[in-house]
Amino acid sequence: MLTPDAPIQVVPKIGPKYKELLEKLGIQTVSDLLYHFPFRYDDFAKVKLIKDVIAGEHVTVQGVLSPVNNIFTRNGKKLTRAEIVDRSGKLPIIWFNQHYIKNSLIPGKRYYLSGVITLFDKKPAVISPELEPVSENNIHTGRLVPVYPETYGVSSKWLRARINDIVSPKNTRIVMPEIIPNKILDKYNLEKLEDSLLNIHFPANPDEAEKARERFGFEEMFIELLNVEKRKQEWTKIQKGRSIKINAAELNKLYKTLPFKLTESQNKAIAEILQDLITETPMNRLLEGDVGSGKTVVALSAAFATYLSGLRTIYLAPTEILANQHFNTFKSYLEYFGVSVGIATGSHKENLDKADIVIGTHALLHTNKHNNVGLVIIDEQHRFGVEQRGKLLELAKEHLIPNLLTLTATPIPRTLALTLYGDLDISVLESPMERKRKVETKVLPENKREDTYKRISQNLVPTFIVCPLIDPSESETMENVKSAQAEYEAVKKYIPSDKIGLLHGRMKPQEKQSVIDAFARGKIKVLVATPVIEVGIDIPDATVMIIESGERYGLASLHQLRGRVGRNGQKAYCIVFMSNYSKTGYERLKNLETVEDGVKLAEIDLRTRGEGDIFSTLQHGYKRFKVASLDNLKMLENAKKAAEETYADLDKYPLLKEKLKNSENRFIRNN
Numbered sequence: 001m002l003t004p005d006a007p008i009q010v011v012p013k014i015g016p017k018y019k020e021l022l023e024k025l026g027i028q029t030v031s032d033l034l035y036h037f038p039f040r041y042d043d044f045a046k047v048k049l050i051k052d053v054i055a056g057e058h059v060t061v062q063g064v065l066s067p068v069n070n071i072f073t074r075n076g077k078k079l080t081r082a083e084i085v086d087r088s089g090k091l092p093i094i095w096f097n098q099h100y101i102k103n104s105l106i107p108g109k110r111y112y113l114s115g116v117i118t119l120f121d122k123k124p125a126v127i128s129p130e131l132e133p134v135s136e137n138n139i140h141t142g143r144l145v146p147v148y149p150e151t152y153g154v155s156s157k158w159l160r161a162r163i164n165d166i167v168s169p170k171n172t173r174i175v176m177p178e179i180i181p182n183k184i185l186d187k188y189n190l191e192k193l194e195d196s197l198l199n200i201h202f203p204a205n206p207d208e209a210e211k212a213r214e215r216f217g218f219e220e221m222f223i224e225l226l227n228v229e230k231r232k233q234e235w236t237k238i239q240k241g242r243s244i245k246i247n248a249a250e251l252n253k254l255y256k257t258l259p260f261k262l263t264e265s266q267n268k269a270i271a272e273i274l275q276d277l278i279t280e281t282p283m284n285r286l287l288e289g290d291v292g293s294g295k296t297v298v299a300l301s302a303a304f305a306t307y308l309s310g311l312r313t314i315y316l317a318p319t320e321i322l323a324n325q326h327f328n329t330f331k332s333y334l335e336y337f338g339v340s341v342g343i344a345t346g347s348h349k350e351n352l353d354k355a356d357i358v359i360g361t362h363a364l365l366h367t368n369k370h371n372n373v374g375l376v377i378i379d380e381q382h383r384f385g386v387e388q389r390g391k392l393l394e395l396a397k398e399h400l401i402p403n404l405l406t407l408t409a410t411p412i413p414r415t416l417a418l419t420l421y422g423d424l425d426i427s428v429l430e431s432p433m434e435r436k437r438k439v440e441t442k443v444l445p446e447n448k449r450e451d452t453y454k455r456i457s458q459n460l461v462p463t464f465i466v467c468p469l470i471d472p473s474e475s476e477t478m479e480n481v482k483s484a485q486a487e488y489e490a491v492k493k494y495i496p497s498d499k500i501g502l503l504h505g506r507m508k509p510q511e512k513q514s515v516i517d518a519f520a521r522g523k524i525k526v527l528v529a530t531p532v533i534e535v536g537i538d539i540p541d542a543t544v545m546i547i548e549s550g551e552r553y554g555l556a557s558l559h560q561l562r563g564r565v566g567r568n569g570q571k572a573y574c575i576v577f578m579s580n581y582s583k584t585g586y587e588r589l590k591n592l593e594t595v596e597d598g599v600k601l602a603e604i605d606l607r608t609r610g611e612g613d614i615f616s617t618l619q620h621g622y623k624r625f626k627v628a629s630l631d632n633l634k635m636l637e638n639a640k641k642a643a644e645e646t647y648a649d650l651d652k653y654p655l656l657k658e659k660l661k662n663s664e665n666r667f668i669r670n671n
Contacts, residue, residue: 002166002174004031011162017153024151030174033163034197037216037626038146041209044114044130045143051088053117055124060114060142061091062134067107070099084113092125110134112141130157139164144203163201179656180219184642191215214635217628221419221639222646223663224625228422229647230660235423241282241401242374246274247308250337254304257336258297266294269427270301273405276425277305277375283403286421288412289429290598291563295407298429299377300330302405307339307356311374314402315359318380320345320509321516321537326379327359347509378406409563411556411598413606415630418640438596439562441574443550443589445581452575453494456544460499460525463544465491466561468552470504470530481579482548488528495526503529531557533564540568550576551585555601558592584608607631 002010008027009019027033044060053059063086071079080095080102093113095101115129132141139145139160148159166174178185178193185192191199191211200212255262262270269287276283289295303313315330317323327343334341334357342355344363352358358370406424417426444452456463469483488502501515501524512532518524520539527533531553545565547558558576566572576589591604630636650657 002030004029004034004174004176006030008033012165013162021151021153025149025154030166031176033159034166034174034176034201035216035626036148036159036163037200037213038148040147041203041206042114042145042147044112044141044145045205047112047142049088050084050086050091053091053124055117055119057117058115059117060112061086062110062112062142063091065105065107065109065111065131066090068102068105070102082107084111092120092123093129093131094120094125094127096127098128105131106133112138114141114145137164137168139202144206144209146201160201167198167201169198177655179653179659180222181646181653181656184222184646188218188638188642190218213627217625217632218635218639220625220628221636222642223660224419225422225640225643226647226650226656226660227663228419229643231423233647235284236281240280241403242311243280244274244277244306244309244311244374244403246278246305250308251301251305254301254333254337258333262297263294263430265289265428265430266298269298269429272425272427273298273302274305277302277403282401283375283405284424285405286424286426287405287407287429288426289407289409290411291409291560292567293409293429295409295429296326296329298427299379299405299407300333302375302403303330303357303377304334304337304339306375306403307334309374310372312355312370312372313357313375313377314364314370314373315357315377316364316379317359317361319532320347320361321512321532322379323359323361324348324513325538330357330359345509373402375403375405378404380408380410409560411559411602413599413603413630415606415633415636416602418636419630422640439545439566439572439574441562441576441592443576443578443586443593446577449577452546453491456526457494460495461543462519462522462539462541463526463546464533464542464561464564465526465528465546465548466531466533467528467548468531470506481552482577484528484530487548491526491528499525501527503527503532505530505532531561533561537564538567539564541570542567543570543572545572545574547574547576549579550589551578551580551582555588555591555605556598558589559598559601562592603631 006029007019008014008022008029009016011030011033014022022028022033025036027036042058046060047062048059050061050063053061061084063084066083066085068080068082071081073079078097078099080098082093082105083090084093085091091113110133112132112134113126113129115126117124118127119125120127130140130145132138134142140157146156146160148156150156150159176193176197180190180193184190191214193215196212196215198212199208200216203209203212273283273285273287276285287295287298299315303315306313315326317326323343323345327341330339330341340351340354340356342351342358343349344352344358344360346361346363349363358364364370412421412426465487467482467484467487469481470485472483472486484502484504488500491500501519503512503515507515515524515527516537516539519527520541522541542565545562547553547561550558553561562572562574565574574592576592578585578589588604588608591601595601595604628635646653646656650660
């Protein structure tokens with residue numbers, strides 16, 4: 001009898017060669033193999049009579065196999081011919097260059113045949129079909145047939161056979177102990193593990209398959225949300241944080257000096273943050289808000305409150321451009337109050353020893369001058385790895401954990417707020433009505449490009465042109481994708497070269513800053529750039545945003561890019577071109593023309609492109625679900641309730657606890 005955690009080579013017919021191939025699919029144990037689920041099913045359950053088949057149709061027939069003949073054609077090709085015969089007629093079967101197949105077939109035996117009807121010698125025939133003797137345990141034909149993710153050398157047919165060897169009721173070789181508590185299974189009407197494994201791999205009908213997928217989808221979410229509960233509990237049990245004493249009078253003085261009035265949404269977020277800061281449990285809060293919604297001022301308030309309590313703030317920005325921008329903003333608002341602001345980037349270090357607030361990029365991680373830290377702020381946190389965030393928290397040399405505030409302009413769908421950020425408290429900034437700006441957005445075909453550039457040349461307003469690549473790609477699949485370097489040269493056909501600038505990630509910091517300054521002053525009117533502008537470039541007069549190869553971006557990223565124009569309240573335009581047209585891609589992008597809400601756009605991408613697109617935007621390396629859909633809010637809410645109910649009693653469920661541990665270890669190992 002096999003055990004779930006046994007190495008995969010204990011399964012019959014899996015030797016060293018297949019062990020290596022299966023590792024490419026993430027299969028290392030018996031349990032991994034059983035959790036390698038089909039991504040679809042071929043419906044070969046309906047058997048047709050041969051007289052009823054139609055050319056081009058994918059069919060299943062049942063009949064007796066005629067003698068099998070190997071033939072050499074006049075031009076030397078190898079051909080194998082046979083027929084399948086039922087009460088209504090005969091259907092020729094053809095194989096090319098597979099003479100060996102004759103030895104595995106038994107004439108006179110009854111077979112299922114599944115394949116596409118094609119014309120051979122002007123008559124209906126099937127070339128290289130799926131052929132399987134009729135039995136009570138058919139797995140390749142005559143039923144719903146599972147189709148699996150494959151790798152070179154490992155086919156769905158081979159995987160099907162190996163999985164059947166383990167889970168088939170006739171030759172069961174494993175007992176898979178249930179990991180979900182029975183009370184959870186009963187409460188949410190879920191199948192038991194043993195039944196679900198059989199029904200997800202070899203369902204008798206679509207309803208059985210759907211019921212099994214529902215169970216495994218719930219299991220994935222349940223395990224993930226138990227991990228979320230674990231992170232939450234570990235954070236609350238962590239060593240004492242730094243309690244901040246709030247000086248409301250001084251904070252109010254700051255707000256009176258601002259050149260604008262705080263919005264209701266900003267006031268609410270600040271109140272939530274200040275409430276976190278006064279406790280001894282370290283703050284762990286995410287501040288989410290669209291481009292221009294005012295996250296910087298909220299973060300500045302938290303840093304000022306920390307300063308008033310005699311503690312320091314570390315502010316980690318994702319780019320040198322943004323670090324310099326925040327450095328100047330913090331200095332302009334806080335120097336009046338005696339706050340010393342320092343900066344640490346690759347090219348600029350200033351006032352690190354005595355600064356009350358230090359702003360910088362990764363360079364901040366490589367200095368030891370961070371004593372007495374009360375607050376760590378991470379801007380656009382999905383751009384920093386787990387190790388980098390952990391290193392910042394290690395800055396607490398006195399064994400008191402600093403408060404942590406992370407910022408993001410990426411819209412977060414509700415389902416992701418429960419999973420990816422489920423261990424964080426979340427504050428959301430809404431743009432006030434007077435600051436909400438309608439950026440007129442159009443998805444245009446290629447034949448409108450020349451007209452677009454001619455209009456820009458006639459009305460030289462500050463314009464961004466964003467391309468996904470720096471240099472043209474030599475890959476065939478990327479040959480139409482626009483590059484900044486090539487587009488910079490192409491635009492000179494329409495616009496004077498002294499009015500065009502180029503910005504990309506390979507430029508030196510001083511070069512980048514020089515180009516941005518020239519664009520901000522109006523010396524440059526058109527800035528051709530990579531998506532580096534998505535984070536932190538603030539040009540209030542920018543009016544037009546042209547995005548090339550728009551199909552390569554998620555809708556949330558496109559929404560952030562268009563948020564870079566119209567920031568002074570002027571009428572603004574966003575134009576999206578596609579480098580590779582598809583009807584599905586075009587319809588997805590058309591949502592930008594009518595939907596202004598970033599969260600709604602992110603949720604549309606979640607439905608149409610899956611969580612892969614969202615995760616790649618939000619947090620590199622975040623694990624994706626095999627079965628569970630993040631669009632299934634009801635299941636997610638149920639799994640969250642179940643995780644909250646179960647976590648406190650986790651010691652009562654050792655198998656579940658072990659599964660939880662293994663899921664964490666596997667994620668760490670794979671990333």
